[in-house]
Amino acid sequence: MNAHLDEIYLDANATTPVLPQAIEAASRVMREGFGNPSSTHGTGLRANALLQDVRDRATRVLGAEHGRVLFTSGATEAIQTAVLSALCDLRERGEHAGRLLLYGATEHKAVPASLAHWNSVLGLGCRIEAIPVDANGRHDLAFLRTHAPHASLVCTMAANNETGVISDLRGIEDALAACAVKPLWLVDGVQALGKLALNLAHTRIDYAAFSGHKLYAPKGIGLLYLRNGAPYTPLLAGGGQESGLRSGTENMSGIAALGAVLEALEQRDAFREHAALHAFREQLIAALRDALPELAFNTPLDLAVPTTLNFSVPGFTAKELLDLFDAAGVRVGTGSACNSSKASPSHVLLAMGIPAARAASAIRLSFGPAATLHDIAAACERIRACGAALRRSCRLPSANADTAPQHGLTQLVADQACTWLLADAASRSCVIIDPVPQLSARLEAYVRCQNHRVLAILDTRAHAPHESARAALAATLADCMAAGNVDAFGWPAGHRTVTLADGERAEALTLGGIVLARTTLPGHAADSLAYLAGTPDADERLPADAVRYAFTGDAILHGAPERAGAVHAALHKLTATIGDDSLLCPAHDVHNRFVTTLAAERDAHSPHARTPQSGDTLITDKTDAGSEQSNEPIHDAPPDRRSSINIAPDALRGFLREQPDALLVDVREACEHSFSDLPVVDTRILNIPLSRFAEGVGQWLGGSEQRPLVFFCRSGNRGMAAATSLRRLGYAKAWNLAGGVALKATA
Structure with missing residues (x-):
């Protein structure tokens, strides 16, 4: 069929x-x-x-x-x-x-x-x-x-x-x-x-x-x-x-x-009887519960046709689950197909009194009355494989103590609010910055799966504009937390100090071979802080060019003219303490840029910076939102880049022949990438998910030369976001595979 x-x-x-x-x-x-x-x-x-x-x-x-x-x-x-x-x-x-x-x-x-x-x-x-x-x-x-x-x-x-x-x-x-x-x-x-x-x-x-x-x-x-x-x-x-x-x-x-x-x-020679359809549904329900133990069915099973199941999984958006199922070759829906390009919660589920967050994360699984036993058995096998992939990638709790430790920076996003997790693989320790409630379950699963010791859970403001999950998450992870009292920001007492580039003596946490130093960041609010992550020298100094990441909260948000003075004050402080290529990691990512640099923000906030025009189009969902087309105008990209950033699927082989050192970068999450059957086409394929994109950006910008990078995902949207972000930071050799792997059969 x-x-x-x-x-x-x-x-x-x-x-x-x-x-x-x-x-x-x-x-x-x-x-x-x-x-x-x-x-x-x-x-x-x-x-x-x-x-x-x-x-x-x-x-x-x-x-x-x-x-x-x-x-x-x-x-x-x-x-x-x-x-x-x-x-x-x-x-x-x-x-x-x-x-x-x-x-x-x-x-x-x-x-x-x-x-x-x-x-x-x-x-x-x-x-x-x-x-x-x-x-x-x-x-x-x-x-x-x-x-x-x-x-x-x-x-x-x-x-x-x-x-x-x-x-x-x-x-x-x-x-x-x-x-x-x-x-x-x-x-x-x-x-x-x-x-x-x-x-x-x-x-x-x-x-x-x-x-x-x-x-x-x-x-x-x-x-x-x-x-x-x-x-x-x-x-x-x-x-x-x-x-x-x-x-x-x-x-x-x-x-x-x-x-x-x-x-x-x-x-009735091609269609199953109701008893068979009910049996098929029971098999699918069992597979879903094995794969996703916390799922909640939105379909009242005793009052519905046996061919439809609607469910939500706490801690997951509908798009995340659809992407995973799609990578596994299982096609499911997120509601009415006529409406699935819209991100708003299902009006059907809202009318039933289902909370908006749960309604927005709903998945619809439906099969026809001509489905066969083989179809359903194959579907159940792949659904269970999706659950296993989520456990391997620490998206679901896992009893596997041998999970490979992850190192470096992870960015999690919910409703444009960013939570950052900085981890050291060798010491199995991490720091969480600006946690939001929507991500608490995911953070807990990750920490426990990775067997991390949490050195601190920090806010960049004591009274953040978003609801902080710091205290609640610290209580949930109490058995994983480092002992000791903390202040209103979550900062623990009694740690080392380092000297910043401007001469300030700053308190610092030790995370493997790096330190995380905190400093005030003027302009945004009286209680704003920044956390600077980098490698100190032998004299306990943290030179500006040694700072890899600066977690700046909401101190620098482009496109808000009323806050120009505050942003310039923050930039002035940062200019004295970090390098031009240090990555700024915000608490909100309104324009889907993931990270930025001090140099890029100084240019953006200079008197001669280009003002965004009404015709500019933003890619606003890092998980393939909207119509999932990637040939729209790119915000903040010069006109000559708008057409050249895309590579058509049938042009990829020629591009790779002309660029023999190019890398294909799969920006899907690891659980999606694990199902990939893409051939290696004269080059290597790397998996750097958007949640780990900041880690990749730091390596690419810090390289001695720019290696051609072709980003791809399921539909082209995430790849476009990655390529656009990297070009904005001055990395010219970044492209997107138009249409993503969804169009690979046409290439």
């Missing part, structure tokens, strides 16, 4: 592969049955006979013998047509008709968008209101009974596309039947087809929408059920096809393919 042998597709609620017999049916029509069903010659008559045969089959499958079944381009068109029909009827009935339009709070966005659109176009001025749902995602029937008598149209779905929750259609029907003037009723049946028994003729549903590509037919074909007597206004006028109800030459190849799917559904 899958196009690629290495791909396990578990996002069937977004779309499905096309059934082989559907492909053959569509191909046969394009080869032999290409006639126009409106033509009266033999070729047209054969096409018309096929059209009617598929319509009859759809009527049987839907139990729609007392209504009409129309072919549409998909469910969106079907929904638009139904809404237009209902609202035109409302307009014709005049002022006394119900002026309330109701829709389920968990509906697909196509429904409220259609209501708002046609309400506006027709100038009706109706009130549009959502029907609340309970914690299980089912409609509030008491609310419906109260409000339905005042409504002209009620829109609900049969099964939810994000959670799989099955609506209580009988309860809804009873509530509508009690109305003196019964409102029209539209049902989104997209996720019900092939999964639930449908008998539309024995309901009072007026309109029902279905989509072929959600059930193994190609995209571009759908169905609209129209109950006999329900008002109807054509959305498309023209040649009068579909008995004048939907003009436009019919999509005969799509109709033939849909007919093959409906035939397989009737015969």
Whole structure:
């Protein structure tokens, strides 16, 4: 069923592969049955006979013998047509008709968008209101009974596309039947087809929408059920096809393919029975719980179709999990496919009362009724492999005491707030700087997995603008913490002192071969501190060029004109204590730069610095956010770099031949990289995740010459962010592999 042998597709609620017999049916029509069903010659008559045969089959499958079944381009068109029909009827009935339009709070966005659109176009001025749902995602029937008598149209779905929750259609029907003037009723049946028994003729549903590509037919074909007597206004006028109800030459190849799917559904030769689907779901649940013990299911399992699972994992964003599953060749979703490019929490889960943080981290796993035992077994194996990869990379607690110690700097980001962890592998010790609550679970898992001794948990401000997790994290890690009292910043007493480049004697912690010295940083706030990490000389001095990292909190934030004076004061202090190439590590990374340097910030804050323009585009999510395209303008890159920073997949081999010393740098996290099957193409491939990017930047900028670097990730966004950041710091030989490994098959 899958196009690629290495791909396990578990996002069937977004779309499905096309059934082989559907492909053959569509191909046969394009080869032999290409006639126009409106033509009266033999070729047209054969096409018309096929059209009617598929319509009859759809009527049987839907139990729609007392209504009409129309072919549409998909469910969106079907929904638009139904809404237009209902609202035109409302307009014709005049002022006394119900002026309330109701829709389920968990509906697909196509429904409220259609209501708002046609309400506006027709100038009706109706009130549009959502029907609340309970914690299980089912409609509030008491609310419906109260409000339905005042409504002209009620829109609900049969099964939810994000959670799989099955609506209580009988309860809804009873509530509508009690109305003196019964409102029209539209049902989104997209996720019900092939999964639930449908008998539309024995309901009072007026309109029902279905989509072929959600059930193994190609995209571009759908169905609209129209109950006999329900008002109807054509959305498309023209040649009068579909008995004048939907003009436009019919999509005969799509109709033939849909007919093959409906035939397989009737015969049950390609589709599993419900008992088998439930067994498949239990296998997947067991694998998920083995891999991700802390997961919480957002799907009420006893009230949902067996083909959909929605879950969240504390401490992980949805994007992190999607990236990991994708690297393992398991395709899952983060909600409605139409909305997955947006970072906002799922409106479906929010309507169910699920907290925003949990809703924003939700993953949807869905399979189709044609799934096989082999598909599910392979999926379970890879899901468990994902859990093992997370344990190896210390993203989940691990009992493995042999985990290789990590050395150097790690940057963790949550909502643009940065937490830094500086570790020494030899002594198995670390320091945590500016911890935020969202990252506490991840920090604890990392420290325990690495078997680290935590020398200190520090803040750069005693009263930080973000909520600090310092005290809570210190309590959680009490058994891992170095003993002793600490001050309001988390700084322990009784350590060595070093002399900074400006002559200041500063307290310092020892972390293997380096020291972490603290100093005040004027300009941002009265209690601001900076922590300088570097290698002292034999006289306990820390020369400016020996400082590798300066943790500067929020003292230097580019693009805030009102803080120019404060930033210049901080830069003045830093200029006297650190080198031009020392890396500044902020407490917030609003522009996705990871780190910066003193030289870069002096240039950025000089009177001649370029002011960001409204046309500049920022890459705002280090985990492949948004549409995951990487060919947009680059903020802070000169115009000549905007086109040259990308390398097309099919140009990579040529580039590497011309640049034999180039390195390919995979900026995905280690757990993702562990699944990589990329060939070594005439060069080495390094894995330097964005969380470790600062460590890499320090090495690259400190090198004697610039070696060509080609960054890549899953989609191209993280690679673009890395290349852009490095070029901003003066490293000209940085490129991004456009499209990332997602397009490797085209290279």
